[in-house]
Amino acid sequence: DAGVIQSPRHEVTEMGQEVTLRCKLISGHNSLFWYRQTMMRGLELLIYFNNNVPIDDSGMPEDRFSAKMPNASFSTLKIQPSEPRDSAVYFCASVTSAYGELFFGEGSRLTVL
Amino acid sequence: AQSVTQLGSHVSVSEGALVLLRCNYSSSVPPYLFWYVQYPNQGLQLLLKYTSAATLVKGINGFEAEFKKSETSFHLTKPSAHMSDAAEYFCAVSENRNNDMRFGAGTRLTVKP
Numbered sequence: 001d002a003g004v005i006q007s008p009r010h011e012v013t014e015m016g017q018e019v020t021l022r023c024k025l026i027s028g029h030n031s032l033f034w035y036r037q038t039m040m041r042g043l044e045l046l047i048y049f050n051n052n053v054p055i056d057d058s059g060m061p062e063d064r065f066s067a068k069m070p071n072a073s074f075s076t077l078k079i080q081p082s083e084p085r086d087s088a089v090y091f092c093a094s095v096t097s098a099y100g101e102l103f104f105g106e107g108s109r110l111t112v113l
Numbered sequence: 114a115q116s117v118t119q120l121g122s123h124v125s126v127s128e129g130a131l132v133l134l135r136c137n138y139s140s141s142v143p144p145y146l147f148w149y150v151q152y153p154n155q156g157l158q159l160l161l162k163y164t165s166a167a168t169l170v171k172g173i174n175g176f177e178a179e180f181k182k183s184e185t186s187f188h189l190t191k192p193s194a195h196m197s198d199a200a201e202y203f204c205a206v207s208e209n210r211n212n213d214m215r216f217g218a219g220t221r222l223t224v225k226p
Contacts, residue, residue: 033214042217043219048213091156091157093157102147106154106156
């Protein structure tokens with residue numbers, strides 16, 4: 001299996017632009033998580049889905065952030081408009097069962113100028 | 114909500130020395146506890162997990178952790194550090210079937226020759 005696949009690996013954009021980060025889950029996994037990692041705040045849970053349904057989005061910073069899971073294998077995290085403080089590494093992770101191991105993608109490094 | 118505290122953002126040991134990374138948790142129910150490792154420019158990988166079976170858990174790369182309920186701790190140890198152990202280590206807790214996993218701030222391990 002190819003593992004959790006994230007794209008793009010690196011994105012540099014200007015303030016105000018829309019950013020879309022993509023994640024492909026491991027086949028058979030039914031839960032997906034989006035995390036953000038920064039030096040200041042560490043690893044923060046943004047949102048997670050079970051069986052394509054958003055369960056908890058309380059970690060999403062503000063309305064500029066949105067996440068979707070249109071099917072069982074794919075998710076997007078969108079930031080519109082982007083701001084410099086959104087610069088971070090964004091990880092998605094998937095899991096197949098309750099209390100199971102999270103499998104992480106390699107992350108998308110976002111820089112907003 | 115569940116949480117973990119990692120004591121020491123940076124630990125430095127000599128090659129061959131004991132590694133001890135500290136983690137204390139807070140949970141309203143019996144928790145599931147995890148240690149993950151992150152190498153530079155990569156996602157997190159599972160080292161080991163505690164799921165209410167044996168209190169001493171053995172993981173990959175010679176690491177182990179002991180669950181101590183009375184101390185609400187789940188410290189990670191390795192008898193003899195190797196240069197390849199240099200990485201960032203994260204303790205995490207999950208207390209429900211939704212896999213709502215919360216990570217500590219991380220501890221960066223440096224191994225000196």
